[in-house]
Amino acid sequence: MKIVLNGDPKEVKASTLAKLLEECGFSGRVATAVNEEFVPSSLRIAHALSEGDRVEILSPMQGG
Template sequence: MRIQVNGRPRDVSATTLDALLRELGYEDQKVGTALNQEFVRDKDREKTQLQEGDAVEIVTPRQGG
């Protein structure tokens, strides 16, 4: 299916947000996620379904000041 990930179009096979993170190589990282501009808690990712045209944001924490 075709979705937007961090503003870029991507073709993915994942059907849940959790599966998308694994597909993109984020499974071992702490990240923040949003689906269509709505924050998704890590415990809800497994049940969060993706649909054609969805917009996903994946944010990694950074240190600095």
């Protein structure tokens, strides 16, 4: 399926947001949004992805 991940087109096999995080190698604490709607970590396992979804995955950064 084709989605847009952090602004870049990407072909993925994942059918849910949780599986997408695993497929793309994200671990630890991250924030997620699909089509500009925040998705809490407790709902990622059930959040189905669709062709053309725009997914944002953000991880905290330290520094200043």
